[in-house]
Amino acid sequence: MAVEKFEQLTSTAVPLPIENVDTDQIIPARFLKATTREGFGDNLFRDWRYDKNDQPIADFVLNNPIYSGEILVGGKNFGCGSSREHAAWAVGGAGFKVVISSFFADIFKGNALNNGILPITVSEDFLVKIFSGIEADPKATFKVDLENQELTISATGDKTSFDINGYKKECLLNGYDDIDYLLNIKDKIEAFELAR
Amino acid sequence: MSFLINKVLTKLYRAVIFSIFRKLDLSFSNLTTCIFLKFKSNLTVAGKTLFDKIWDAHVVQEIPDGPSVLYIDRHLIHEVTSPQAFNGLGRRGLKVMRPNQTVATPDHNVPTINQDKPIEDELSRFQVDTLTENCNKYGIDLYGLNTDYQGVVHVMGPQLGVTQPGMTIVCGDSHTSTHGAFGCIAFGIGTSEVEMVLATQCIMQPKPKKMRINVNGQLKPNVSPKDVILYIISKMTAAGGTGYFVEYSGNVFREMSMEGRMTVCNMSIEMGARGGLISPDIKTFEFVEGKKYSPKGDDFKKAVAKWSELYTDADAVFDREVDFDASDIEPMITFGTNPGMGVKITGKIPELSSIVGSEQPSFQKSMNYMGFQAGDTMIGKPVDYVFIGSCTNGRIEDLRVVADYVKGKQKAENVTAWIVPGSKEVERQAIAEGIVDVLEEAGFKMRQPGCSACLAMNDDKIPAGKYAVSTSNRNFEGRQGPGARTMLASPLTAAAVAVAGKVVDPRTVLETA
Numbered sequence: 233m234a235v236e237k238f239e240q241l242t243s244t245a246v247p248l249p250i251e252n253v254d255t256d257q258i259i260p261a262r263f264l265k266a267t268t269r270e271g272f273g274d275n276l277f278r279d280w281r282y283d284k285n286d287q288p289i290a291d292f293v294l295n296n297p298i299y300s301g302e303i304l305v306g307g308k309n310f311g312c313g314s315s316r317e318h319a320a321w322a323v324g325g326a327g328f329k330v331v332i333s334s335f336f337a338d339i340f341k342g343n344a345l346n347n348g349i350l351p352i353t354v355s356e357d358f359l360v361k362i363f364s365g366i367e368a369d370p371k372a373t374f375k376v377d378l379e380n381q382e383l384t385i386s387a388t389g390d391k392t393s394f395d396i397n398g399y400k401k402e403c404l405l406n407g408y409d410d411i412d413y414l415l416n417i418k419d420k421i422e423a424f425e426l427a428r
Numbered sequence: 429m430s431f432l433i434n435k436v437l438t439k440l441y442r443a444v445i446f447s448i449f450r451k452l453d454l455s456f457s458n459l460t461t462c463i464f465l466k467f468k469s470n471l472t473v474a475g476k477t478l479f480d481k482i483w484d485a486h487v488v489q490e491i492p493d494g495p496s497v498l499y500i501d502r503h504l505i506h507e508v509t510s511p512q513a514f515n516g517l518g519r520r521g522l523k524v525m526r527p528n529q530t531v532a533t534p535d536h537n538v539p540t541i542n543q544d545k546p547i548e549d550e551l552s553r554f555q556v557d558t559l560t561e562n563c564n565k566y567g568i569d570l571y572g573l574n575t576d577y578q579g580v581v582h583v584m585g586p587q588l589g590v591t592q593p594g595m596t597i598v599c600g601d602s603h604t605s606t607h608g609a610f611g612c613i614a615f616g617i618g619t620s621e622v623e624m625v626l627a628t629q630c631i632m633q634p635k636p637k638k639m640r641i642n643v644n645g646q647l648k649p650n651v652s653p654k655d656v657i658l659y660i661i662s663k664m665t666a667a668g669g670t671g672y673f674v675e676y677s678g679n680v681f682r683e684m685s686m687e688g689r690m691t692v693c694n695m696s697i698e699m700g701a702r703g704g705l706i707s708p709d710i711k712t713f714e715f716v717e718g719k720k721y722s723p724k725g726d727d728f729k730k731a732v733a734k735w736s737e738l739y740t741d742a743d744a745v746f747d748r749e750v751d752f753d754a755s756d757i758e759p760m761i762t763f764g765t766n767p768g769m770g771v772k773i774t775g776k777i778p779e780l781s782s783i784v785g786s787e788q789p790s791f792q793k794s795m796n797y798m799g800f801q802a803g804d805t806m807i808g809k810p811v812d813y814v815f816i817g818s819c820t821n822g823r824i825e826d827l828r829v830v831a832d833y834v835k836g837k838q839k840a841e842n843v844t845a846w847i848v849p850g851s852k853e854v855e856r857q858a859i860a861e862g863i864v865d866v867l868e869e870a871g872f873k874m875r876q877p878g879c880s881a882c883l884a885m886n887d888d889k890i891p892a893g894k895y896a897v898s899t900s901n902r903n904f905e906g907r908q909g910p911g912a913r914t915m916l917a918s919p920l921t922a923a924a925v926a927v928a929g930k931v932v933d934p935r936t937v938l939e940t941a
Contacts, residue, residue, distance in 0.1 A: 251790040252666055252766050256904040261883040265537060265551035267511035267558050269619075279906045284892060307790065309667040312700060312766070313904060314883075315602040316509065317618035338636075338670060338702055339602060343618035356786075397634065399494025410620070411520075414497065414628040417489060421525075421630055424488045424499055 235348030237407040241329055241376045242386065244301035246293055247366045253306050254313035255340060259322040261314075272318050273325025294326075298370040305362055306333045310351075311340025320347045330376050332383070334359045345400050346410065350376065352383055352394045361390055378404060475741030478707050479638050479673050482613045482738070486596045488630055495632040501595035502529055503625045504581045505568070507559040508536040508885070509600025513623035514562040524566040525629045531590050531721075532563050533571040535580045536601075537885045540848050540875035543573050552886065566626075577720075579851020579877040582606040582694065582819035586686070587853050589719025593708040593735040598625055603819045603901060605696040608705035609689035610712050611738045613673070615703040636702045637747040639672040640740070643680040645754035650935050652829070653688030654821060654899065654918035656680060657695045658760035658770045660752065666768035669701030672748065675740060676706050680754045686715045687825035694820045695901050698767035707739040759934060761806050762903045762916040764794040769903070773921060773933050777804045797905050798913050799893075806931050809915070813896040814845040814926040815908070816919055817875075818882040821899035822850030824857045826919040830872075831863040833923040833934070839871035840929025846888065847872050848880040872926070884909045897925045 263275045280292050288295040304323060310333035311319060320343040323331060331344060332352045344351045354362070365372045365385050375384040378401060384391045396404075403409065414421070476484070489497040503526075510532075517524070524530060534556045539547055547553035556573065563570035571577040577584055582603055585591045593611040598604060602616035621631050641660060661668075674696055681689060689706050696704030713732050716722050723731045758772040771777065780802040783791045795802060800809075816822075816830055827849065839845050847867055849855040855877060858864050864874050881888040882900035884907065890896045892911025899922050903914040915931070924934035 249789070250793065251787060254766065254902075254904045256883075256902070256907050260906055260910070261536075261885040264508050264885060265549075265555055267555060268515065269512050279910050284910060309670070309700070312666060312670075313602065313697075313902060315600060315604075315616035315618055317512075317600075317620060320618070335667060335670070337667070337700055339616060339618060343620065346618060346620035397494050399491050410632045411516075411624050411627055413632070414624055414630050415522075417497065418525075418628060421488055421497075421499070421628055425629075 234407045234412065235346070235404070235409050238329065238348060238350055238378055238404040240378065241302060242373050243303050243330075244299070244371055244373055245303035245305050245332070245362070245366055246299045246301055246328075247363055248293055248304060248306045249363050251307035252309045252312055255311055255316050255319035256313055258311070258319040259316065264316060264318050269321050271325065272322035273327065276322040276326040299366075302328055303330045303332060303374055303376070304328045305359070305366070306331060308333065308335045308356070310336050311344075312337040315339045315343070317343040317347070320344045320349060324349050332359070332362060345404070348404065348407070350378065350396075350404060352376065354383065354392050354394065358390075358392045361385060475744035477638050477640075477744040477746065478611065478675055478705060478738055478740045479613065480744070482594055482596065482611075483635065485594075486613070491632075495634045497630050498596060498633045500529070500598050500625050500629055500631055502531070502585075502590055502597045503622075503629075504585055504590070504597065504599035504604070505530060505532045505559070505622065506536055506581050506599070506601065507534040507555045509619050510562065510622055511555065511558045512619045513600075513626055514558075514566075516620075516623040517626055520627070522627045524568065524626045527567040529629065530568045530626070531571070531585065531588070532559060532568050533578050533581050533584050534559055534573060535578075535877070536879045536883065538573055538878040539886050540878045540880045540888055543876045549886070576852055579849075579854065580819045580822060580879055582690070583822055583850030583854065586610065586690065586715070587719065587851060589716055589722035592716055592722065592731070593712055594738050598631060602697045603694050605701070605703040606690050606694040606819055608693035608696065608703050609686060610716065611705055611708035611735065613703065613705065616697065636673040637671050638675070639669065639701070639748040639750065640675045640677050640746045641750050641752070642678040643676070643752045643754050644678040645680070647680060647754045647757060650920060650938055651757050651759060652918040652920055653684055653691040655760045656757055657692045658762065658767070658916060659757045661695060661699045661767050662760065662770035663752065664699040664750070664768070666698065666766040667700045668768070669696065669699035672701050674701045674704040675746075676704055677740070678754075681706050682709065685825060686711055687823045690823070691820055695767065698901060708735050759918060759921050761897075761921065761931065762914070763798065763800055763804075763806060764791070765797055765903055765905050766794075767901065767903060767916060769794065770916070771806060773806055773917070773931070775806060777802055777806070779803045807933060809931040810895050811843055811897050811915075811925050811930055812894040813890050814843055814922050815848070815881045815890075815896055815898040815900060816846070816922050817848030817850065817880055818900035819850065819879070820901040821919050822848060822854065824854050826899065827854065827858050827863050827867075828861070829919045830923040831866040833920060833938075834870040834872070834927060835866050837870055837927045839926045842929045843926050845872040845926040846875055846881060848875045848888070849877050851877050870927075881908050883907060884912070890914070897922050897931065
């Protein structure tokens with residue numbers, strides 16, 4: 233299953249200035265009973281978003297109509313904990329194509345990339361600028377340019393570059409996934425097995 | 429001296445040949461560069477870490493400015509993170525490349541009572557049935573419910589000898605790091621990666637950095653492996669190991685049982701590390717010998733000879749090295765909502781003023797969730813539930829510790845105490861050793877194997893607002909049920925808490941008795 237191509241995106245962003253957001257918060261375990269990848273977006277941040285009677289918690293950011301967009305901005309160490317890829321499916325399912333943080337947990341980062349979601353790591357200072365920008369104007373937009381590996385705060389023109397390895401960048405730009413690559417080198421894998 | 433030079437030259441020769449084989453598909457200029465770099469690196473970097481030895485032996489291909497293609501020896505699968513991977517395989521019309529290197533069990537989502545009856549929850553039953561169907565379809569060994577070896581996948585794997593030193597092991601579960609206790613590169617993966625391994629027996633991985641955590645000295649009495657790892661995580665923080673693979677080194681780990689080493693390696697992910705590993709030794713080999721999937725006879729002897737080379741060379745270099753003094757470690761407990769928020773059980777929750785300004789809102793959020801105040805003493809905190817089990821502490825050694833402590837005592841009336849054995853084999857051992865009788869006489873409820881209240885996917889949930897002392901690995905918000913408040917601790921501390929009905933230092937009972 234190839235992933236959706238990603239080149240550029242200009243969007244408003246949803247701020248979640250909480251540190252150590254673990255994947256149990258992103259998608260609680262009781263919602264992992266599905267056998268398909270679809271439908272997880274509805275339960276993204278379920279227990280922060282809804283109370284025990286399934287009523288929306290008004291002050292949670294995803295329930296606040298002034299915030300919207302395809303970019304989610306999280307605090308340091310975003311996506312720690314369980315390796316559940318359901319967390320990436322939930323983020324993607326809720327319409328996010330980019331997640332920005334000053335620090336990502338390794339497994340979440342990999343899972344996001346494998347689902348065509350771009351995790352962008354910025355400096356702590358730049359993260360503060362983004363949060364301040366959204367606080368000043370919830371309709372503030374951000375431009376993500378994958379080709380040039382640049383993130384721009386549209387209102388101020390403040391720019392930062394971000395890292396992504398060349399291979400993964402090519403995958404996202406072209407909509408390739410890792411399995412395509414591995415299947416193409418299957419002869420080599422079999423030769424490796426024989427040589428051991 | 430000439431012997432040394434010879435050795436270096438042989439190594440260089442091997443490196444060059446190896447490079448040629450590996451890089452045959454590269455252009456000539458790349459090839460020469462690669463030989464040159466290999467040549468250069470062998471001249472300047474002599475020793476290899478344990479991690480490097482295993483990693484390098486499993487690299488099928490290195491992608492320039494990209495990850496490595498890493499060959500996987502063993503793939504463990506369970507019902508929750510595999511169905512979408514099998515769907516993907518089906519869509520592409522692929523087979524499982526090496527079904528005999530894949531082993532399955534249902535654990536995350538199984539009930540821990542009445543396992544002989546059909547699973548009541550429809551979605552859970554469908555998920556478990558889907559695993560069975562996929563295993564049958566693709567010829568994968570499955571240890572299903574009510575069979576002799578079913579259990580939490582990271583308890584079951586070692587018991588079956590699926591886990592062997594020097595292997596690369598993956599599973600769609602972050603606690604796969606457990607298997608590092610045997611000197612393996614073992615780590616958790618996402619479902620897309622499960623699909624990759626099913627289809628190609630390989631995974632794409634950027635090579636992590638290497639960290640060595642040394643713990644030397646004499647541990648105090650009644651300080652367990654769980655306390656050692658909770659102590660390490662409290663010092664490293666929940667993100668301190670991110671980007672690294674950790675080797676645990678020092679006399680403390682050498683002296684630990686295999687069960688203890690598994691507990692330590694299991695929680696590597698809780699400081700963000702991709703995994704953790706410990707060099708194998710005689711204890712490792714003895715544990716592996718005679719298991720169902722272990723090599724037998726001469727093959728075992730040959731394997732041991734090979735496994736004996738799995739250690740970090742004296743002159744190997746790590747990206748980061750951290751030292752801890754064993755004598756500073758005491759029984760630990762967590763007070764917050766990530767495993768890095770731990771203190772000595774006799775200690776206090778940090779004051780807000782001691783927390784870095786930018787981290788104060790998250791800290792305060794955590795305190796609000798737990799119903800605790802900064803500066804509170806942990807001793808005497810209320811407890812409603814005690815959970816003993818999980819891939820961290822659901823092994824026979826853990827149950828023995830609990831039974832030894834509670835023998836002749838009664839659990840407190842205000843506490844519900846669940847014991848969930850890590851596997852059918854642990855359950856059998858516990859029955860045979862009389863542990864189950866002791867625990868039931870003390871008022872503990874013995875359940876059947878599964879992940880249970882560690883992640884509360886099934887009905888084993890701690891009710892909202894209630895406090896649990898748990899031997900599991902995560903104290904995240906809602907981890908043990910929506911609104912549940914978790915304090916992580918060792919099996920000994922959990923046993924003492926269950927008897928006392930509140931947070932206590934197990935040593936005050938044991939060492940004054």
